Amino acid sequence: MSETAQPAGPGRPKDPAKREAILAAAKTLFLGNGYEGSSMEAIAAEAGVSKLTLYSHFKDKEALFCAAVQATCEQRLPSSLFHPAPELPIEQALGALATAFWSLVSSPESIGLHRLMITVAPQNPDMSRLFYEAGPQRVLQDTRQFLQVATSRGQLQVTDALKAAEHFCSLVKGLNHFHQLIGHSGPLDEAQLREHIADVVALFIRAYRP
């Protein structure tokens, strides 16, 4: 399914830079204004490209949208979220994990992506599935593995690591993520974030200490 090749015969080849520009513009506008709120005209203008070029690179609006979502997902998860550092005490390791997770889910682009998926889900279940497996699913598995390792080291006592990972992620997201989704307040500042993470980590350790 890789469109990267232009094996092609005679004629002018497609400019990959234009494709990138279109994709970048689509990501920006879709994440900022939603699906319905982003017209193909506007995306073409933002990309500095003619409208017909859009349709030459992407079949229609939905195909462009899928490509943009896919690219966003891939770009936002560079590799594995977190590899537990064996030497850290459990408070600090959990704190680092929480911080990494937070910065992943609370950025404006991430909030925009969440909004987009939540809006689009009813009409497009496979897209939300793609998003979930590329994003939340992987984070959850990483967290579960971390908790298993910590348990095997005697740092925690977790019986169902997957459920515990769910709890941990829910706690870290907390109320502020919801606030941001409904536009009720902005992200936490640094001090609030530190306090929130310390609070969550302490709670979690109290609940799962050996």
Place this chain on the structure above:
Amino acid sequence: MSETAQPAGPGRPKDPAKREAILAAAKTLFLGNGYEGSSMEAIAAEAGVSKLTLYSHFKDKEALFCAAVQATCEQRLPSSLFHPAPELPIEQALGALATAFWSLVSSPESIGLHRLMITVAPQNPDMSRLFYEAGPQRVLQDTRQFLQVATSRGQLQVTDALKAAEHFCSLVKGLNHFHQLIGHSGPLDEAQLREHIADVVALFIRAYRP
């Protein structure tokens, strides 16, 4: 601001039943298909009413939308969510609270309302504020009060009751609420729900026992 009165002089009075029908239709369609996905024509048809009658009862689409959201919020929070029963052991009291909260936030209408607010928030911050204060805010305050009472009785040891209430609500919503928002899976069945609540309550008590 009550429009209930028709004090009026001569002429045919407005039929309040039609207003109700319009509002009911608007609630159904907006919650099911979103704002853009619900045309005024469709709402009129659903209400069994002429399009112009719509515009005679509500200034424009946005006004109708506001009224529908407001009515939905009021209807979904009959009074106070929960009054702690003094005689129950803490596990059962927390379990009852969690169950009530869950049934409030995980119903299809509630999921639809959440989707709606999340979609509409960027363009309409005051609406999301209205929603938050009528819904989540009140639930949070009820939970906080419950935790304070439980602490004063020595059943729990909570220092910051508001933060603890946030944690509790986050845990109860958990992953499944998110799943439903992005259309990745349906609601929990009864057995899963019971297990989830038992798990969350146990975790919470381990973290906040005296």
Place this chain on the structure above:
DNA sequence: TTTTTACTATACCGGCCGGTATAAATATTC
């Protein structure tokens, strides 16, 4: 150079939708 293809500019089509206009019918007060 010739051919083939990408790209631009512009205009256009068709559909959907929010909102209005018109005219007739109906219900209620005076």
Place this chain on the structure above:
DNA sequence: GAATATTTATACCGGCCGGTATAGTAAAAA
């Protein structure tokens, strides 16, 4: 009954937008 106001049915306007058509220009392969 007269006056007033709601309701209905229908048609229409104007704008936005996804997608296409046309015609011309630029660039790369043959």
